[in-house]
Amino acid sequence: MDQDIKKLIDDAKSATLAGKAVNRDALKKFLDLDPLSEETEYLGAAARDIARSIGNKGKVWSAIGVDYRPCTMNCEFCSFGEKWKLMNDSHELTDEEIIKNAIGFVNQGASWVTLRTTEFFDLNRLCNIAKKIRKEVAGDYGLVVNTGEFDLNMANKFAESGIDIVYHTLRLGEGKATPFDPKDRIRTINAVRDSPMKLAYLVEPLGPEHTSQEIMDVLSVALDNNAFLCGSMARVNIANTPFEGSKEVDEDRLAQVVAVTRIAGGINMPEICVHPPSEKALRYGANVMVVEKGAIPRSETECCDDWKGFRIEDAKKMFREAGYSI
Numbered sequence: 001m002d003q004d005i006k007k008l009i010d011d012a013k014s015a016t017l018a019g020k021a022v023n024r025d026a027l028k029k030f031l032d033l034d035p036l037s038e039e040t041e042y043l044g045a046a047a048r049d050i051a052r053s054i055g056n057k058g059k060v061w062s063a064i065g066v067d068y069r070p071c072t073m074n075c076e077f078c079s080f081g082e083k084w085k086l087m088n089d090s091h092e093l094t095d096e097e098i099i100k101n102a103i104g105f106v107n108q109g110a111s112w113v114t115l116r117t118t119e120f121f122d123l124n125r126l127c128n129i130a131k132k133i134r135k136e137v138a139g140d141y142g143l144v145v146n147t148g149e150f151d152l153n154m155a156n157k158f159a160e161s162g163i164d165i166v167y168h169t170l171r172l173g174e175g176k177a178t179p180f181d182p183k184d185r186i187r188t189i190n191a192v193r194d195s196p197m198k199l200a201y202l203v204e205p206l207g208p209e210h211t212s213q214e215i216m217d218v219l220s221v222a223l224d225n226n227a228f229l230c231g232s233m234a235r236v237n238i239a240n241t242p243f244e245g246s247k248e249v250d251e252d253r254l255a256q257v258v259a260v261t262r263i264a265g266g267i268n269m270p271e272i273c274v275h276p277p278s279e280k281a282l283r284y285g286a287n288v289m290v291v292e293k294g295a296i297p298r299s300e301t302e303c304c305d306d307w308k309g310f311r312i313e314d315a316k317k318m319f320r321e322a323g324y325s326i
């Protein structure tokens with residue numbers, strides 16, 4: 001093993017467990033390692049040690065796709081893009097359907113319930129749904145929104161409606177694979193940071209072509225905006241979108257990126273998520289997996305039940321096998 005890299009990993013682990021920032025050049029070096037090298041295996045073990053030291057709890061992030069409709073933003077990786085003509089109709093779940101799904105997730109032990117929408121969903125309706133969920137769904141869970149852009153006023157309104165977390169990211173390839181100005185994304189992320197809301201943020205949608213520098217640039221936004229949850233999500237290349245036929249990232253690289261987010265965040269970013277589920281990523285420090293229903297931007301057809309058949313009980317089994325408590 002390269003002893004310089006080993007020392008860099010050991011130093012980063014000590015720093016991050018003490019709540020100190022890890023040097024970003026070191027993080028980039030960790031991303032530059034061969035995913036199948038001995039050094040990356042050591043990095044993954046260090047990330048798993050950090051997860052063990054700060055709770056060692058496996059948690060489920062549940063998501064409900066609220067609206068199924070073509071989106072005019074046409075992000076190249078998203079099946080909702082209207083240009084890809086994958087959707088024949090449009091509709092929204094009723095409040096009752098959303099509440100029923102939320103009760104199901106919470107009763108099975110989900111730690112978070114996410115309301116996911118397309119870009120231009122009515123944010124006031126989102127607040128009303130949140131209020132109803134808080135009234136009708138008992139339990140200790142975080143209520144999350146994953147929606148379009150908004151300002152600080154709206155972030156405060158979310159908080160008043162019982163929402164406590166926003167999922168928002170600067171995407172890999174933002175401004176190229178998407179029509180968004182990265183500044184608009186960062187403005188929304190700053191609004192979350194400046195509000196009572198907490199930020200959840202994945203490095204996504206990860207493909208094999210993304211360089212270590214691109215990954216670092218996106219991860220840096222999470223670190224600079226105090227995300228409490230990070231990790232990584234792989235891109236799914238959907239037929240009839242511009243990514244049809246492209247390569248998908250393999251589990252080894254995904255797990256490596258997850259490990260780097262764990263080491264980057266340390267005690268300040270206790271929740272590290274991987275999507276899709278990956279046994280190797282759990283071994284490399286991920287403690288959160290996603291279960292989702294409803295409209296899903298990584299699916300060619302509307303998904304009515306659990307995406308790819310992955311249920312909360314499957315997540316719990318994987319966590320137990322990876323040595324996490326539930």
Ligand code: SF4
Pocket residue numbers: 071072073074075078079080081117118119178297
């Ligand atoms: S990722 Fe969001 S903004 Fe982009 S096309 Fe899909 S729903 Fe619209």
